[in-house]
């Protein structure tokens with residue numbers, strides 16, 4: 012729900028220079044091994060182009076969004092074969108080379124090794140699309156049957172269309188498993204990585220209490236009377252869906268009105284003189300103003316910090332709406 016400035020990401024990537032270069036070298040070795048075993052001519056032609064791409068571009072894993080956009084359109088489509096259904100309908104299916112390339116590039120292994128520490132440094136723990144859940148989920152190994160924690164990332168340009176972009180870091184958007192599944196091949200206009208400094212400080216998205224929501228709740232004490240809206244930019248293209256359309260943001264947050272209820276109660280009880288006393292006591296502990304606000308509402312309160320914890324966007328927007336912070 013907020014972009015991160017490319018300069019910040021670049022600086023963190025430079026701390027992982029060796030690991031990232033090693034990923035590319037391992038990928039090339041595995042792709043070349045795969046090539047030796049590949050006999051289908053169409054698969055081999057595609058695979059050799061991927062190998063050339065990795066061999067001739069030492070910075071491929073660090074390509075920014077603009078470079079990725081330019082290069083992906085120059086690349087040939089994945090090889091397909093005709094498949095006939097029981098009703099006789101013929102459809103074109105992608106050959107197995109797509110999955111074999113994904114395995115060779117090691118995306119699945121990186122989810123439990125490199126990505127958790129890389130995105131921790133960038134400061135992302137919650138889903139960049141919905142901000143309602145963490146980006147870590149438990150996955151069962153098909154080999155050992157054991158469960159382990161995996162970092163969920165969505166591929167902005169899908170790995171089913173562009174497997175060679177599956178480990179390019181600017182193509183990775185940390186997302187909860189629900190948003191990851193829903194997004195699939197949907198196109199959304201939200202860009203996580205930006206060169207625009209304003210977009211990295213202020214989110215384009217906003218939750219707002221509906222008129223009289225607070226007054227109505229204070230009479231009935233029923234959270235069902237709490238209403239809110241989710242505002243977002245209108246997509247530039249009429250065929251592009253909004254974030255709310257794709258990820259059902261209002262539906263997800265409709266189940267969380269108890270959080271808003273707590274904020275309404277706090278806004279009634281924590282009057283100006285009480286807040287002044289609290290602030291005075293926090294100041295005696297030499298606590299930063301942001302930590303004071305975070306403690307008050309139970310979540311991060313600045314847009315720039317909203318990737319750090321689920322639900323922070325809703326909590327901070329509504330707390331500001333109520334004049335609590």
Ligand SMILES: [Zn+2]
Nearest residue numbers: 138141187190
């Ligand atoms: Zn999500």
